[in-house]
Amino acid sequence: MQRALLLENVHPLAVSILQSAGFEVETRKGALDESELIEALEGVSILGIRSKTNVTERVLRAAPQLEAIGAFCIGTNQIDLQAAAARGVVVFNAPFQNTRSVVELALAEIIALTRRMTEKDRMLHDGVWDKSANGAHEVRGRTLGIVGYGNIGTQLSIVAENLGMRVVFYDTAEKLALSNAHRMDTLEELLETADVVTLHVDGRSGNAGMFGAKQFARMREGSIFLNLSRGFVVDYAALRESIISGHIAGAAVDVFPHEPKTKGDAFESDLRGLPNVILTPHIGGSTEEAQESIGRFVAGKVRDYTTSGSTELSVNVPNLQLAPSGVGRVALLHRNVPGVLAEVNRILADHGANIEGQLLATRGEIGYVVTDISAVTERGASKKLGRMETTIRLRLLDDLEHEELPQGPAVPA
Numbered sequence: 124m125q126r127a128l129l130l131e132n133v134h135p136l137a138v139s140i141l142q143s144a145g146f147e148v149e150t151r152k153g154a155l156d157e158s159e160l161i162e163a164l165e166g167v168s169i170l171g172i173r174s175k176t177n178v179t180e181r182v183l184r185a186a187p188q189l190e191a192i193g194a195f196c197i198g199t200n201q202i203d204l205q206a207a208a209a210r211g212v213v214v215f216n217a218p219f220q221n222t223r224s225v226v227e228l229a230l231a232e233i234i235a236l237t238r239r240m241t242e243k244d245r246m247l248h249d250g251v252w253d254k255s256a257n258g259a260h261e262v263r264g265r266t267l268g269i270v271g272y273g274n275i276g277t278q279l280s281i282v283a284e285n286l287g288m289r290v291v292f293y294d295t296a297e298k299l300a301l302s303n304a305h306r307m308d309t310l311e312e313l314l315e316t317a318d319v320v321t322l323h324v325d326g327r328s329g330n331a332g333m334f335g336a337k338q339f340a341r342m343r344e345g346s347i348f349l350n351l352s353r354g355f356v357v358d359y360a361a362l363r364e365s366i367i368s369g370h371i372a373g374a375a376v377d378v379f380p381h382e383p384k385t386k387g388d389a390f391e392s393d394l395r396g397l398p399n400v401i402l403t404p405h406i407g408g409s410t411e412e413a414q415e416s417i418g419r420f421v422a423g424k425v426r427d428y429t430t431s432g433s434t435e436l437s438v439n440v441p442n443l444q445l446a447p448s449g450v451g452r453v454a455l456l457h458r459n460v461p462g463v464l465a466e467v468n469r470i471l472a473d474h475g476a477n478i479e480g481q482l483l484a485t486r487g488e489i490g491y492v493v494t495d496i497s498a499v500t501e502r503g504a505s506k507k508l509g510r511m512e513t514t515i516r517l518r519l520l521d522d523l524e525h526e527e528l529p530q531g532p533a534v535p536a
């Protein structure tokens with residue numbers, strides 16, 4: 124029975140999905156450090172982690188049986204993806220399973236800030252009754268400016284329109300405008316148009332400090348700012364100045380350049396104590412629904428890889444979307460150099476293999492060829508495929524052959 128190790132309190136649904144797929148599953152509450160992880164990975168073929176476990180090259184080198192890693196989160200910076208690919212370890216994450224949770228938090232904040240709810244709330248807790256409508260608005264008819272029109276930006280666009288907001292967006296990539304949203308040609312144009320500006324850009328390094336004093340100054344007087352994307356994209360000292368001066372009427376911030384590691388650690392920020400500013404501890408995607416959805420999605424991807432060889436949405440190897448074949452399947456991760464396909468087919472032909480179908484995809488230095496075979500007249504093909512100089516990892520699915528495979532991937536130690 125293959126073994127799976129799930130760390131960091133991964134959702135129980137992931138455990139039952141892997142158990143139903145025939146895995147013996149061990150779960151642990153916390154993260155492991157490098158040496159603990161190396162020890163725990165003995166005999167394990169599937170590893171599940173969240174953001175706190177680092178999977179380094181050393182760990183990968185020490186775990187030759189490891190076939191796949193499920194990152195039950197969005198980010199994969201904690202995994203050495205290249206080293207994993209070079210050893211035939213396929214990595215999956217959950218790219219959009221908490222999208223809706225982020226969208227709902229952004230919407231709640233847009234309404235709360237536009238109504239100046241945080242101030243009314245604080246005053247009433249202090250015993251001050253102030254029923255004034257000054258500075259409080261409906262969101263209906265106001266313009267939402269979305270910077271970064273990806274998974275989150277587009278979903279927010281649709282829901283905000285349903286609330287009666289006008290939506291404009293700016294994205295560096297060509298994007299289809301959904302429903303009645305309007306594409307802005309430049310960020311400046313968006314800033315001059317929107318009553319609420321919300322950032323949903325990705326974490327590419329070029330986005331560091333993309334939003335600062337210049338951009339806040341360009342925003343409309345009395346407008347509102349949100350950042351639920353990445354902490355390092357915004358100059359928060361500049362945001363503080365814009366709020367104190369009254370140019371920006373309110374802000375909501377969920378992500379920070381330096382975030383405390385654990386509950387109870389001190390939190391420092393230029394934004395603490397400012398009026399009409401909502402601060403949340405990076406909880407945009409943190410809902411029970413999102414956790415369940417992440418558990419189902421990532422465990423499903425890992426299960427599909429082990430049963431059908433499908434690498435759809437893997438973040439480090441070529442993507443092939445595959446259903447179970449019903450015949451024998453040879454799945455070969457290899458170095459992407461000329462001649463591999465020809466060699467694979469020559470070996471299969473030499474063994475009288477009847478090829479039913481074949482798919483090849485490449486990604487950088489890695490290639491993935493999957494061949495479905497209905498019959499072989501002579502055994503021994505898998506040994507030859509496994510020993511090809513270019514082979515990284517060979518897997519035989521659907522019990523075509525029952526011979527011993529060479530131990531571990533054929534990569535340099």
Ligand SMILES: NC(=O)c1ccc[n+]([C@@H]2O[C@H](COP(=O)([O-])OP(=O)(O)OC[C@H]3O[C@@H](n4cnc5c(N)ncnc54)[C@H](O)[C@@H]3O)[C@@H](O)[C@H]2O)c1
Nearest residue numbers: 271272273274275294295296323324325326351352407408
């Ligand atoms: N707060 C949270 O808990 C939480 C949860 C999930 C995701 N996120 C973050 O939200 C962000 C968006 O997530 P997503 O899933 O929508 O990502 P995505 O990759 O689907 O979309 C990002 C979009 O931003 C665009 N973009 C990148 N740089 C840009 C720039 N400088 N100007 C304009 N457009 C730019 C890209 O072209 C892309 O369309 C990410 O940074 C992600 O890490 C935060």
